[in-house]
Amino acid sequence: MLKSKIDKATGFEKRFENIDTVIFEDSSAASKSVASEIADLIKAKQITKESCVLGLATGSTPKGLYAQLVRMHREDGLSFKNVITFNLDEYYPMEPDSIHSYVRFMKELLFDHVDILPENYNIPDGTLPKKKISGYCDDYEAKIKAVGGLDLQILGIGGNGHIGFNESGSLQNSRTRLVALDHITRVAASKDFSGLNNTPRTAITLGIKKIMEAKRVILMAWGEGKSNIIRASVEGGEVTNKVPASFLQEHNNAVFVVDKEASRKLTRINTPWLVEKVEWTEDMTRKAVLGLALHVKKPILMLTDADYIEHGMSDLLADSGPAYDINIEIFNKLQNTISGWPGGKPNADDSKRPERAQPAKKRVLIFSPHPDDDIISMGGTFKRLHEQGNEVHVAYQTSGNIAVADDEALRFANFVVDYNDRFGIESKEAEKIYTKALKFLKNKKASEIDIPEVRYIKGLIRKGEARATSYFVGLQDEQIHFMNLPFYETGKIEKNPVGEEDIELTMALIEVIKPHQIYAAGDLADPHGTHKVCLDAIFEAVRRLKSKPFMKDCWVWLYRGAWQEWGIDEIEMAVPMGPDQVLEKRRGIFKHQSQKDGVVFQGSDSREFWQRAEDRNKETADFYDTLGLARYAAMEAFVRWHY
Numbered sequence: 001m002l003k004s005k006i007d008k009a010t011g012f013e014k015r016f017e018n019i020d021t022v023i024f025e026d027s028s029a030a031s032k033s034v035a036s037e038i039a040d041l042i043k044a045k046q047i048t049k050e051s052c053v054l055g056l057a058t059g060s061t062p063k064g065l066y067a068q069l070v071r072m073h074r075e076d077g078l079s080f081k082n083v084i085t086f087n088l089d090e091y092y093p094m095e096p097d098s099i100h101s102y103v104r105f106m107k108e109l110l111f112d113h114v115d116i117l118p119e120n121y122n123i124p125d126g127t128l129p130k131k132k133i134s135g136y137c138d139d140y141e142a143k144i145k146a147v148g149g150l151d152l153q154i155l156g157i158g159g160n161g162h163i164g165f166n167e168s169g170s171l172q173n174s175r176t177r178l179v180a181l182d183h184i185t186r187v188a189a190s191k192d193f194s195g196l197n198n199t200p201r202t203a204i205t206l207g208i209k210k211i212m213e214a215k216r217v218i219l220m221a222w223g224e225g226k227s228n229i230i231r232a233s234v235e236g237g238e239v240t241n242k243v244p245a246s247f248l249q250e251h252n253n254a255v256f257v258v259d260k261e262a263s264r265k266l267t268r269i270n271t272p273w274l275v276e277k278v279e280w281t282e283d284m285t286r287k288a289v290l291g292l293a294l295h296v297k298k299p300i301l302m303l304t305d306a307d308y309i310e311h312g313m314s315d316l317l318a319d320s321g322p323a324y325d326i327n328i329e330i331f332n333k334l335q336n337t338i339s340g341w342p343g344g345k346p347n348a349d350d351s352k353r354p355e356r357a358q359p360a361k362k363r364v365l366i367f368s369p370h371p372d373d374d375i376i377s378m379g380g381t382f383k384r385l386h387e388q389g390n391e392v393h394v395a396y397q398t399s400g401n402i403a404v405a406d407d408e409a410l411r412f413a414n415f416v417v418d419y420n421d422r423f424g425i426e427s428k429e430a431e432k433i434y435t436k437a438l439k440f441l442k443n444k445k446a447s448e449i450d451i452p453e454v455r456y457i458k459g460l461i462r463k464g465e466a467r468a469t470s471y472f473v474g475l476q477d478e479q480i481h482f483m484n485l486p487f488y489e490t491g492k493i494e495k496n497p498v499g500e501e502d503i504e505l506t507m508a509l510i511e512v513i514k515p516h517q518i519y520a521a522g523d524l525a526d527p528h529g530t531h532k533v534c535l536d537a538i539f540e541a542v543r544r545l546k547s548k549p550f551m552k553d554c555w556v557w558l559y560r561g562a563w564q565e566w567g568i569d570e571i572e573m574a575v576p577m578g579p580d581q582v583l584e585k586r587r588g589i590f591k592h593q594s595q596k597d598g599v600v601f602q603g604s605d606s607r608e609f610w611q612r613a614e615d616r617n618k619e620t621a622d623f624y625d626t627l628g629l630a631r632y633a634a635m636e637a638f639v640r641w642h643y
């Protein structure tokens with residue numbers, strides 16, 4: 001049911017959004033804004049000689065906020081002497097000095113760098129015997145009450161909508177307590193704990209009731225990966241314990257602070273014509289018409305005037321209708337995105353094709369962030385480009401060594417020892433390395449960084465697999481490039497940001513190959529992840545090289561990373577595949593044996609990479625089919641980046 005809700009001050013139509021939501025260009029601008037609100041609150045309380053009571057969160061989201069607060073303390077003299085904090089949660093059991101402890105997290109990121117008094121910060125204790133937890137939780141709440149309640153609660157949000165560790169199913173009046181962690185939460189945490197087996201099953205969390213009692217609540221979310229749950233929390237018609245963050249719809253002073261990517265699914269961003277009058281640009285029209293056709297499950301050419309009018313698009317119809325005219329235009333455009341010649345079709349009229357016909361044989365450079373993204377995300381296109389006579393190069397940007405299991409490393413080290421033995425090659429060195437790796441791995445603690453030897457072995461395994469895929473496609477050694485970008489080589493899950501050396505290595509390769517086409521992974525889902533850093537390095541390299549004459553002929557195409565696909569309205573080139581080509585691609589992906597268990601990474605999705613790739617490529621083909629275009633088995637999708 002629609003509720004009429006116009007914000008009187010701004011005229012903003014809030015019919016869909018039940019929580020104030022502020023969208024920032026990026027997470028760093030958003031973090032700055034939240035930091036300055038906190039600083040203002042602290043200072044206001046200083047003037048009235050009161051304590052400022054903050055509820056704090058951990059996880060990846062608030063890291064930028066804490067960095068800002070530390071900077072404000074150092075540069076602007078912001079004092080935390082009047083600040084009292086209560087953290088939301090802690091894993092249980094957990095020693096405070098463990099690298100996974102939220103006590104350690106908070107100290108390393110905030111408390112050790114500001115002048116907060118040690119007795120003024122509170123974090124749930126993960127070391128208590130179980131039977132003492134309940135009493136401890138009551139005391140924790142009493143302590144919050146004794147200092148006057150939380151002035152401001154900072155929150156992140158889990159993929160399932162959890163706040164704190166109040167998972168789906170939590171009661172709105174839940175108290176601070178020991179909880180069992182959801183599978184989705186554990187999967188998300190497992191990358192920090194080196195696997196699901198080492199990931200805690202329980203945690204202590206502040207209850208929803210105390211969060212709701214905070215005088216103000218700010219929930220922050222970054223990245224496309226959070227976009228669905230943000231929409232469900234903000235726009236969900238009902239407040240439901242399936243999505244605990246939706247309880248905040250009933251808080252009278254809660255705000256969601258999100259970056260552009262996390263806002264993507266909100267109605268005002270995704271289908272703005274349902275919220276306010278829009279300018280019907282080409283892109284907007286295309287998005288609306290394709291969305292309409294998929295929504296009413298009709299081929300584009302079957303849409304009627306009534307469909308447009310009933311779905312908030314009557315002004316478009318008035319401007320450019322009747323429906324038939326708009327339909328045919330959008331249909332043709334979509335038709336023109338389909339091309340079995342990703343490198344351009346030689347000697348063909350290319351005025352309506354996604355790629356140029358000339359030069360007939362192009363030099364192509366495919367960047368692959370990890371050693372398998374090329375085949376997973378664009379394996380069919382990769383093969384076609386090669387088979388259609390283009391000079392295809394592939395550049396593996398990182399070693400990908402972190403994603404190889406310990407027993408795989410041992411298996412290969414062992415192989416070398418056996419190999420030497422069998423062929424009478426004297427190599428004490430190989431045996432020494434094997435023994436060293438074995439000793440290390442046997443005693444390795446969860447999350448301990450691998451010794452360099454083990455990392456090299458793991459990197460070599462992935463290198464061998466990537467090479468096998470490239471041979472399978474038909475490339476020669478000189479067309480295969482291993483970049484080993486330094487930002488990746490921390491040995492930890494957490495990588496460094498893009499560095500000068502990463503950019504220079506990328507520039508050097510582009511300059512040598514002088515490609516007519518660059519393919520890159522345009523993954524926006526994880527703003528801090530490896531794909532984004534790899535993309536940043538390419539974008540910066542291309543910008544710096546832009547003025548070179550060869551760059552005039554260089555087009556950049558973006559495929560999507562391993563998790564997401566481009567929206568149907570964004571696709572500028574769709575490369576179709578037949579059933580046999582789908583099987584070929586599967587064989588190419590199978591070369592990456594060490595990744596066969598790479599199944600549990602995002603959400604509760606437990607499909608293997610090849611299954612996900614196939615489902616995703618089939619889904620794109622299904623969309624084209626539903627929209628009334630030709631039926632293919634699968635399609636790989638690309639968007640052009642104009643630099």
Ligand code: F6R
Nearest residue numbers: 057058059060061156157158164
């Ligand atoms: C952390 C917490 C959690 C996180 C949430 C999002 O104290 O209570 O609710 O805020 O899991 O985690 P990130 O920010 O890592 O995506």
